[in-house]
Amino acid sequence: MTEHGYNEVSSAEVEQFRCLECGKAFPFKNSLTRHAVIHSGVKNFKCDECGKLFSQKAGLTQHLLIHSGAKNFKCDECGKLFSQKVGLTQHLLIHSGVKNFKCDECDKRFTRKCYLTRHLLIHSGVKNFKCDECGKLFAMKSTLNKHLLIHSGVKNFNCDECGKQFPEKCGLIKHLVIHSGVKNFKCDECGKQFAMKCNLTQHLLIHSGVKNFKCDECGTAKGLSDSAIGIELLKASMDYGSDVGVLSSLAESDTLSSAESEATDAAASQFSWGMTAGCQCAVLEIKQH
Incomplete structure (x- = not known):
């Protein structure tokens, strides 16, 4: 008996009624009964x-x-x-900082099991959510909703360093790494360093020899190492995810700042190219994934 007149309940009594589905314990049978409805699948x-x-x-x-x-x-x-x-x-x-739920596919870790479950949809390859604007497919509705901000034209997150605007806060946070000057990801092939791992991964396509950029006029295949393609990808990447259109009057590669150079590599897998007017200028189009 406690000082307030209530009977003390032992730990053994608390765990007397345990759920066979999830192992959760209850002190009263009616509490277990109410809880069991969760596992039944019935939602009234x-x-x-x-x-x-x-x-x-x-x-x-x-x-x-x-x-x-x-x-x-x-x-x-x-x-x-x-x-x-x-x-x-x-x-x-x-x-x-505790992340106990790990993805066996890519080793990414999560704070909650539901986040891991949602993440696994990416590896499943199933993409049931389609953007009506550009046809791009997504594994999760939440990702589609974020993508739609690109088409809305609304950019509420501004970089105080360069004034660049982003539709999502996460885009701004990733962008700020470029201004920090910290580059912890190094290319083993050429020694070039990057602020973000994803940019290094996309940069490695240059060394792979893969030529995914084909001229619509003459059929010539180009890789990311071609200066004209790199410059145009740069211009497109600086407005990441938005419409690109026709870009001409190509600039020289030695005019790029370090931030622009990194942005070029970051955009590498986002665009395809073609040529017009006898291959005089590059035309970039966002790939439909």
Whole structure:
């Protein structure tokens, strides 16, 4: 008996009712019974706002807070607000640095199992979400939604260093690495260094000898080492992901800044090229993946 008159519950009693599906333990049988509905797949509680279904009324009640617009739970690390405490709790894992869920395909790690499950769709090769604007396919709806920002023309994230604008915050964060001057990724073939691993990976296509850029007029195949192609890819990459159109009056390669040079390599796998007017100027088109 505690000082408040309640009977103390031993750890053995707390774990008396354990879920055979996930191993979670409950102190009361009715708590286990309510929990078991989650594993049954039955979802009788529907959100009138978005149509999402829930197995328990409590889940629906918590979900409705999202639509209310109220966000009373704040992260002390970054100031981000959440409508639910569980959302804040899960978010805090990001700041902890702990990533216990690893992808066996690419070794990328995640803070939550659901993030890993969603990531695995990329490796499955299945892409069921199509952009109506350009036809590009995506494995996840969330990725498609982010991609659509490119076509919207809205760019709310500005670089204070060079003024370049981005439709997504993650694009700005990646871009800022270029201005930091830190280049930890080195090409073993030529010694060139890059701020981001993805740029090194795309740069290696130059040394592979693969010629993916074909002239629509004369059929000549070109690789990324060709200066004209590199310069035009540079111009296109500086507005990453947007329409490119016809670019002429090619500049000399020695006029490139280090940031521009890296951007050229970063854009390498994003574009194809053709020639017009007797191969006098390059015409770039975004590849449809």
